[in-house]
Amino acid sequence: MNYRIVEDLNEMKLDDIVRLLRMTYWADKRPVERIEKSINNSKCYGLYVDAAENLVGFARIITDYATNYYLCDVIIDEAYRHQGLGKALVSHIVSAPELEGLRGILITKDAQPLYSQYGFEVVNDRAMFKAAN
Template sequence: MEYRIVEDINEMKLDDIVRLLRTTYWADKRPVEKIEKSVQNSKCYGLYLEEAENLVGFARVITDYATNYYLSDVIIDEKYRNKGLGKALVSHIVSSPELQGLRGILVTKDAQKLYSQYGFEVVDGRVMLRNP
C-alpha cells in the first residue's frame, strides 16, 4: 500500500481533519474553531494513500522542541485501519529529527499496545511516556 506522510499543514484540508476527528470518542464534539486553532498551534502530520484523494490519517504534536512533546489526535480513517498505517504514522513521528532527545507524552485508553512498540510505557492508567 503506497502512502505518503506530509508535515506541511498547507497540504491538508481542515475539512478532512475535522471529518477524521468526528469519528473519534475524544474529539467528536470538538468545535471546528477549536480544531482549527489546535492545528494552527501544533506540528501536524497527514497521511495520504495513492488510491485515496482525501486525508486518511492524521496526528499532531504539541512541543517546546527542547524538553517534551505531546502526541495527540492520532487517527486513521476506519476504512483503512489494520493495514499498518497507524504504525507508519507513529514511527514517522517518533523518528522525526526535531523530536529526538525529547520526552514523549500521550494519553490513550485503548491503544497502549500500538504505542508500546515505539518505546512508550504506561505510567498511570492512560498516560504513557517515552523517555529520550
C-alpha cells in the first residue's frame, strides 16, 4: 500500500482529524475547540494512502525538543487498520532527527505490543517510556 506521511498541519483538515479522534476511546468526546487548540500547540503527523482522499492516520507529539516528548493521539482509520500503517507512522515519528536524544513518553490502554517494537517499555499498566538515545 502506498502512503505518505505529512508533517505540515496545513496539509491536514481539522474535520479529518476530528473524524479520526471520534474513533478513539480517549478523545471521542473531546470538544472540537480543544482538538483545534491541541493540534495548534503540538507537532502533528498525518498519514494519507493513495486510495483515499481523506486523512487515514494521525498522531501528535508535545515536546520541548530538549529533554522529553509525549506521543499522543495516535490513530489509524478503522478501515485501514492491520495493514502496517500504524507501525509506519510510529516508526516515522520515533526516528525523527529532532527527537534524537529525547526521552519518549506515552500512555496507552491496549497498544503496548506496538510501542514496545520501538523501544518503549511499560512502567505501569498504561504508561510507557523510551529511554533517551
